[in-house]
Amino acid sequence: MGNRAKDQDIQEETSKALCGVCLSLNIANMDEEKNEWLAQYYSPSKWNNRMDPGGVVDYHVNICTGYSKTTRKSSHCELSVCYGEKKAKMDIFYPAQENDDTAECVHEESGSSAAVVLFVHGGYWQEGSRKIYSFVSESWTKDGCVAAVVGYNLAPEASLDQMVGEIQSAVKYINTRFPKSRLFLCGHSAGAHLCAMMMVSDWSKDLSIPQAIHGMFLLSGVFDLVPIVSTYVNDALKLTEESAAQVSPQQILTKMSPTFVCLILVVMEEHGSPEFLRQAKEFVEILKSHKVQCCLLELPGVDHFSMIENMVNSDDLLCQEILKGVRNITSAKSEKGVKVPDSGL
Numbered sequence: 001m002g003n004r005a006k007d008q009d010i011q012e013e014t015s016k017a018l019c020g021v022c023l024s025l026n027i028a029n030m031d032e033e034k035n036e037w038l039a040q041y042y043s044p045s046k047w048n049n050r051m052d053p054g055g056v057v058d059y060h061v062n063i064c065t066g067y068s069k070t071t072r073k074s075s076h077c078e079l080s081v082c083y084g085e086k087k088a089k090m091d092i093f094y095p096a097q098e099n100d101d102t103a104e105c106v107h108e109e110s111g112s113s114a115a116v117v118l119f120v121h122g123g124y125w126q127e128g129s130r131k132i133y134s135f136v137s138e139s140w141t142k143d144g145c146v147a148a149v150v151g152y153n154l155a156p157e158a159s160l161d162q163m164v165g166e167i168q169s170a171v172k173y174i175n176t177r178f179p180k181s182r183l184f185l186c187g188h189s190a191g192a193h194l195c196a197m198m199m200v201s202d203w204s205k206d207l208s209i210p211q212a213i214h215g216m217f218l219l220s221g222v223f224d225l226v227p228i229v230s231t232y233v234n235d236a237l238k239l240t241e242e243s244a245a246q247v248s249p250q251q252i253l254t255k256m257s258p259t260f261v262c263l264i265l266v267v268m269e270e271h272g273s274p275e276f277l278r279q280a281k282e283f284v285e286i287l288k289s290h291k292v293q294c295c296l297l298e299l300p301g302v303d304h305f306s307m308i309e310n311m312v313n314s315d316d317l318l319c320q321e322i323l324k325g326v327r328n329i330t331s332a333k334s335e336k337g338v339k340v341p342d343s344g345l
């Protein structure tokens with residue numbers, strides 16, 4: 001080969017290699033852009049209409065902590081009840097009784113068929129605590145329901161599978177304590193995801209559970225975890241795309257039917273991320289495809305955090321919608337599922 005031909009060869013090889021580098025750089029840039037987009041769309045604080053993102057989370061934690069201290073002082077409650085392994089605890093709040101000492105007795109074991117609402121807090125499975133959210137119990141106890149505000153071990157110490165197992169244990173515990181009660185699950189954000197996982201859990205060894213759960217209120221939840229794998233949220237969770245799909249009710253329900261049906265209310269905030277809204281809509285669609293009676297409520301004027309803060313006021317629209325659901329579903333469950341009123345909520 002002459003020198004000229006050799007030079008040409010070298011040039012061709014070099015430009016091929018450069019193209020390869022440019023292509024990988026472009027792909028790397030595209031990946032980076034996509035990951036930035038996902039991090040923004042999966043940061044609820046960035047979509048609030050009240051204050052800067054860092055400020056809104058601090059404000060939320062402070063105001064909720066204050067409300068909850070007042071609730072714990074003023075209500076009849078059993079605090080720090082161990083319900084599962086690894087020191088998982090819940091706080092149980094009772095409706096006021098004429099003689100406050102009897103409140104637990106009235107509602108326990110042999111007790112009443114009063115509804116019990118079990119609340120699971122949010123915080124992307126790595127923040128938050130049951131102690132911040134005692135106050136959400138107030139509208140329920142004022143209406144005669146028992147409320148259980150559930151804590152669970154968080155990431156990175158706990159895996160998502162462990163958290164799902166803890167919420168299953170919390171449901172079993174409540175069902176044993178209040179065997180005649182209608183159970184309702186209410187979860188916010190990551191807590192809504194954990195509640196939704198109950199619908200795809202195996203209850204074959206606890207057949208009374210699917211019978212007992214009458215409704216779920218899923219407030220601004222994430223039902224498909226695959227999009228968060230490349231975001232900061234996953235630093236503590238350590239999910240792969242595969243393990244994320246395995247703990248995603250949206251994805252699981254493409255492969256199996258829910259293990260029970262009950263009335264589901266999926267709630268979205270007006271000032272929320274379009275990704276959360278998309279997930280809520282898609283979750284309602286997949287539930288409907290399984291003949292689950294569910295509806296989507298877009299809550300006006302609120303963001304991811306104020307939708308919960310406002311629950312301190314029992315007249316709040318969300319409190320009222322939840323109570324409407326709890327009051328409407330009075331019928332006993334048949335073997336095949338729940339008899340729910342045709343009109344829905």
Ligand SMILES: N[C@@H](CC(=O)c1ccccc1NC=O)C(=O)O
Nearest residue numbers: 043044045046122123124189190
């Ligand atoms: N890092 C998140 C915080 C967050 O998502 C959050 C914080 C407190 C209570 C609920 C939350 N969201 C979902 O679990 C954000 O920037 O919005």
